[in-house]
Amino acid sequence: MSLHRHHSNRDATIQDAAFDGGLGSIPRHKLPQRTSDAHAALEFVRDELMLDGNARQNLATFVTTWMEPQAVELIQESLEKNIIDKDEYPQSAEIERRCVNILANLWHAPEPTGGADAVGCSTTGSSEAAMLAGMALKWRWRARRAAAGLDATKPNLVMGANVQVCWEKFARYWDVEARLIPLDGATHLTPAQAAAACDENTIGVVAVLGSTFDGSYEPVAQIAAALDALAASTGLDVPLHVDAASGGFIAPFLDQDLLWDFRLDRVKSINSSGHKYGLVYPGVGWVLWRSAEDLPEDLIFSVDYLGGSMPTFALNFSRPAAQVIAQYYTLVRYGFEGYRSIQQRSRDIAGAIAKGVADLGLFTLLSRGEELPVLAFSVSAPNGWSVYDLSHELRSFGWIVPAYPMPEGMAEIDVLRVVVRNGFTFDLAGMFLADLGKSVERLNGKVPDKVAFHH
CATH class of the missing domain: 3.90.1150.160 (Aspartate Aminotransferase, domain 1)
Structure with missing residues (x-):
């Protein structure tokens, strides 16, 4: 028998098990009993995806829909890397550390003492970053209340009704009252509204640098000033968090004179989304704190790292390193001027x-x-x-x-x-x-x- 006509029993089994192409044989709710041909499975799934919209014509999403081929190649080469496994992938951990420090510099975080790193981490997206920032606000408020012997059972978070739904999720998941301030003559939260809504149970105020409803910036500096005045007149020292999911990668390049970041003492934490205007495919966000004292130690866990320990404070554990590596690629590839040019266009x-x-x-x-x-x-x-x-x-x-x-x-x-x-x-x-x-x-x-x- 010629070699090209011979089929092993295994090959025959796989071929016989291939889908017949009929609509009824495509699995939808149950695992198929038999193995299918790899190419047939690829084509079936690919055909299903034809019904999705064209990403280039998607004017709804803020999420990145295009990256350079070199970035895609780098992502492909890094898909198997687990960012949390810092012992096995120490250079991926180093790249995450570099990204945090680059963003801290971009957002004007105070220089850490003793040559320490900036305080922050990567996340799966800006929503996880918001959860971490909200937790830090609640933990710090609770510690202050406990130290003063005061009740700490009724925390609230002040924000405009225009915030992204992740903040409502945070409030529900972590048992915090969401004080959503209705819009009143403006498309976002005003300084007077923010200050008026605060009380002794307010863990913080969220200011949005780039509303998902209309793309407008909230007046972060004016909100900070209103909270400064509130502290001076009442003693209520309410921290400010900036949700810069999109604006964190726009304002530093196009609005350099705008005060919104850690140049304002009132700003204690910032989140941003690398997979939005950070120019990376979905799967990466960032959260940074002003200093180590703004991130409660109770939220930090240590994992083994080359015989030592490495702090981690993300909600997720195992997750891809590929998007963090892709973020580093974009920062190295474009630099300040490249980002400025892309965002200006x-x-x-x-x-x-x-x-x-x-x-x-x-x-x-x-x-x-x-x-x-x-x-x-x-x-x-x-x-x-x-x-x-x-x-x-x-x-x-x-x-x-x-x-x-x-x-x-x-x-x-x-x-x-x-x-x-x-x-x-x-x-x-x-x-x-x-x-x-x-x-x-x-x-x-x-x-x-x-x-x-x-x-």
Whole structure:
């Protein structure tokens, strides 16, 4: 028998077990009994994923949807590394340490005494980072109350109704009252609102540097000043946390004179998302504290590290090192000027889209991409269709543009939001505006005209 015609029993079993391609044989709720051919399994799953949206046309997400091939190669080479296993992967641990110190420098953290490292760690994302920061606020407040012999059973956290849902999760999971302040004439928390909501049970105030609703910065410096005044007049010393999930990788490069970070003494911790404007694929966030005393020792655990010990304070244990390594790649690859150029281009494109939207004369812009590269707009006057109808119409062109109500205090306003990220070009922006015009004309029941795009 010729060699190419011979099949072992094992090969025959695998071939016979391959899916027949019929829809009924694709497993959905039960593990299949037999092994399938690797290529067939690949194609089945790949075909399913064809129904997902095109990431380049996804104007809903803040999450990075494009990285350079070299970064992808580095991620591929690092997929098996476990960031928590610092004994087996000491250089990955060293890279995480370097990233923390680079961000501490970028966010103007005070220089640690005695040559120590900055205080912070990587996380799976900004939500985990927010949990850690919130825990530190609660632990420090509880310790202060206990030292004073006061009740510590009713903690609260002050924040605007525009915060990301992870803060509501934190409050529920860790038994903290979420004092969500309704919006009142602004799209975010105001300094007066923040100070007025604080009392002796307030563990901290959260200020958002880049709202997910419209991309606007909250006035962090003014909120800090209001809390300083509160401390001077009442003795209530309320720490400030900055949720810089997106703005932490925008403001340092485009708004260098803006005071929002550790230059403000009131700011005790900052979280940011490496997989948003940090330019890394999903799976990495960062949380930093002003100093070691702002991170309670009760939250720190030691793991073996090359015969010694290494502190860890993340919620997750085993998790990929690949995205941390990819973050280091982007920091080394782009440097300050590269990040500045990339983020400025995104902001410029967002501004151009905002101008195109305004030129249609049908919408009211709540933001124009002048802080985060994000714009939000509502329909100016009743015309028989809503932002939800327009969102649906845009989907027919492949564009994913979310429509939603604003937070409490502005909930009567429904908006569309466009997020511009690295990889989205002026050419794509022109295509989007053209399709936006066509969608409006369809909804109006008219023949679409050509929409001009000014770059």
